[in-house]
Amino acid sequence: LAEDTALESLVRRWECHVPFTEADRQAIRALPFVRRSVERDTYLVREGDDAQHCTLLLSGFAHRHKLIRNGARQIISIHIRGEFIDLQNSMLGVADHNVQTLCRSEIAQVPRAALRDLSTRHPEIGRAMWIDTLIDASIFREWVVNVGRRNSQSRIAHLLCELTLRMELAGLADAEGYDLPVTQEQLADATGLTSVHVNRVLRSLREEGLISLTTRSLRILNAQRLREVGDFNERYLHLAPPPVQLETGPTIRA
């Protein structure tokens, strides 16, 4: 029963980009997987691994990161429930970065061979998987810009805008905000700053009335201003083509 719904998020997610037949949908639902609960800070993939399966986040949060020689860490992406966190490993051989949970999470591990097989036998699904990784790549590009050229305020604001929008689209955040199990040190590693400085930036964002962030519960108080500060333009997220949002009026409708 629960097994049925585990993969349902994939169907919904991928169907945004590519038209599926009912056979496609069934093939996704028929994917073999192992469901697993993992503690916070669990490594799901380690750089150098020859990963034999890919991991779908059923609940919780995870992040990808790399370590450099001097021990510093750079977080490359943060993932929320419903996302595949290492789909590239279905096609690339050896993992080039680490993946770790940010909190207690539930995952579904899908054998690499099954994903390859699926993409071969259902070309449209293969295309959806490709597009999924292309959007990941677009997000990486935006992160290069974020850590390369924005000041500390903008970096944090941009990151919060992105996470919030993705959470909202996944139906995991509303006006009440949401739980963001991320320490200031992790925020620092995601933005190329230090935790001390992140602390000061968060304070200034709070003082300016843009956010409230207490005990890891984030609430955006002034989305418009936060977007301006973060120089945020959602184009790089390649949200589903024409349908949703802005020009089509309210989405809360039958």
Next chain:
Amino acid sequence: LAEDTALESLVRRWECHVPFTEADRQAIRALPFVRRSVERDTYLVREGDDAQHCTLLLSGFAHRHKLIRNGARQIISIHIRGEFIDLQNSMLGVADHNVQTLCRSEIAQVPRAALRDLSTRHPEIGRAMWIDTLIDASIFREWVVNVGRRNSQSRIAHLLCELTLRMELAGLADAEGYDLPVTQEQLADATGLTSVHVNRVLRSLREEGLISLTTRSLRILNAQRLREVGDFNERYLHLAPPPVQLETGPTIRA
């Protein structure tokens, strides 16, 4: 005649990752394209474009970049002869970044529809294209680390190591070095620094005997040390070796 060789680099490049049949190779060679010579600084793609074709670099150099509100620019990748510079546009709708030549170059523009068609009718080619973009994504991740967590010396050294290795693999560089048509300002925009500081870092690398860089001709004098300084590990480039299909045995066989 020359038309035949234009696409040959694609065959060679993609064949590193996926075993092709002769039919696959012929299909690639049969791709329609328009060959074009373009001046330096020509925009090949602009953010917001609904690109109808993808661009293969036949000669010259190009870079991808994004501009932020205050006018600053971040270069996201640098591309050399033989590389597809916007393959993701064959699948994604609207371009999320700019692509511009670094010098006078020759390009082949391949209609997006033809590439989609190719990937559908030749799944192995589709897979190779996917892998191509996955390696791009891996390089973006490394760039996030580079600009996010390395100091100025390491950033420059890392960038030079990457470019040199890719040039060597393409047979475009040897012990004599190679021509790198990149200004210090562009180097700065690629590493998240300023051109003034890049100038100083280059001087220090020269003084330490690691490189010689005069009138845009680069020569690596001490590759070992440069790699150390740049914290360079080529894993993220996912260079060919035992590509796909570990479990099905050798692919180079009748």
Next chain:
DNA sequence: CGTATTGTTGAGCGTAGTCAAAGTTAGTGG
């Protein structure tokens, strides 16, 4: 309730940025 982790604040510092000017190279047209 006790301990480890995380968050907060201050003081001082350093890497890289800014501004400005001079020197060099490359590209253009006469």
Next chain:
DNA sequence: CCACTAACTTTGACTACGCTCAACAATACG
């Protein structure tokens, strides 16, 4: 081929954003 100009490189003096170090406070968690 030279002269002129624009683009690029180099250098110096000064500045500032974000880092380091350190101590303490608050929180989470077993």
